[in-house]
Amino acid sequence: MKNDLYAVVGNPISHSKSPRIHSLFAAQTGEPVEYTAIQAPLDGFADTVTGFFDRGGCGLNITVPFKEQAWAMASKRTWRAEKAGAANTLFIDGDGHLTADNTDGAGLVADLVKNHGVALANQRILILGAGGAVRGVMGPLLAEQPRALVIANRTPAKARVLADLFADEVGATQLRGGGFEQPTEVFDLVINGTSASLQGELPPLSPAIIGPSTVVYDMMYGPDTTTFNRWALDNGARAAIDGLGMLIEQAAAAFAVWRGVQPDTAPVIAALRDRVG
Numbered sequence: 001m002k003n004d005l006y007a008v009v010g011n012p013i014s015h016s017k018s019p020r021i022h023s024l025f026a027a028q029t030g031e032p033v034e035y036t037a038i039q040a041p042l043d044g045f046a047d048t049v050t051g052f053f054d055r056g057g058c059g060l061n062i063t064v065p066f067k068e069q070a071w072a073m074a075s076k077r078t079w080r081a082e083k084a085g086a087a088n089t090l091f092i093d094g095d096g097h098l099t100a101d102n103t104d105g106a107g108l109v110a111d112l113v114k115n116h117g118v119a120l121a122n123q124r125i126l127i128l129g130a131g132g133a134v135r136g137v138m139g140p141l142l143a144e145q146p147r148a149l150v151i152a153n154r155t156p157a158k159a160r161v162l163a164d165l166f167a168d169e170v171g172a173t174q175l176r177g178g179g180f181e182q183p184t185e186v187f188d189l190v191i192n193g194t195s196a197s198l199q200g201e202l203p204p205l206s207p208a209i210i211g212p213s214t215v216v217y218d219m220m221y222g223p224d225t226t227t228f229n230r231w232a233l234d235n236g237a238r239a240a241i242d243g244l245g246m247l248i249e250q251a252a253a254a255f256a257v258w259r260g261v262q263p264d265t266a267p268v269i270a271a272l273r274d275r276v277g
């Protein structure tokens with residue numbers, strides 16, 4: 001039987017772990033999936049996507065720097081993609097529409113709740129950053145109904161704009177945006193969605209946000225504890241989690257969208273952790 005074709009599109013793309021993750025999902029579930037990596041030219045994303053689906057491709061993951069373009073070119077969007085303003089998953093639906101989804105937020109929530117037993121309902125959450133990575137996870141985080149969700153960013157105005165954008169999704173959650181200096185109370189969960197870790201930098205945060213029961217989550221990951229997670233542990237955080245599980249959970253959610261089958265992520269996380277660590 002011929003395999004169904006999937007791929008991840010980005011630029012650059014050679015570092016992507018998605019082909020390995022999806023190959024492990026395919027082997028585990030027995031789904032006839034072949035998954036490759038495609039580097040699209042910076043000025044040729046739409047042609048790359050159109051060409052892939054014209055050749056009979058079944059689904060794409062989209063990564064940096066094309067997630068907003070993927071969102072814009074889709075003719076249909078899921079709720080979570082619509083609110084995210086970006087898409088990491090594309091497919092053709094039953095009516096032939098190019099459809100955009102975003103599984104990043106679902107991936108973060110699954111890693112926190114399912115893999116690490118971190119409660120979100122009724123909790124006080126601080127999220128650092130107000131760029132695409134944070135916007136992408138806001139909807140699914142709010143859907144878990146935290147007591148408070150505070151967005152803190154280097155440019156405070158961007159955090160306030162983001163809070164306003166999700167004002168109609170808040171339910172009973174207190175949602176507000178501002179700068180790094182403002183939060184000085186202890187949070188249950190602090191999520192780092194800035195790209196500061198990439199440069200080994202640390203946002204200028206008050207150590208008072210970390211208490212003995214605080215869990216921190218860095219959306220970044222690497223062989224060593226990230227700068228942010230190290231800072232939080234040094235200041236007494238209960239636990240520090242990196243973003244490898246989120247990467248694998250967002251992939252599993254995309255696999256489930258395409259195939260209707262939910263892979264078991266635990267062995268895949270273990271296999272990739274061996275390589276990262």
Ligand code: ATR
Nearest residue numbers: 129130131132133134154155158194195196201203
């Ligand atoms: P991404 O898609 O990864 O979110 P982005 O949209 O460029 O990328 O957003 C990057 C985020 O990291 C922003 O919140 C940015 O803060 P500004 O809005 O003030 O630019 C934040 N960021 C980047 N470098 C940072 C640093 N060295 N310290 C603190 N925040 C940083």
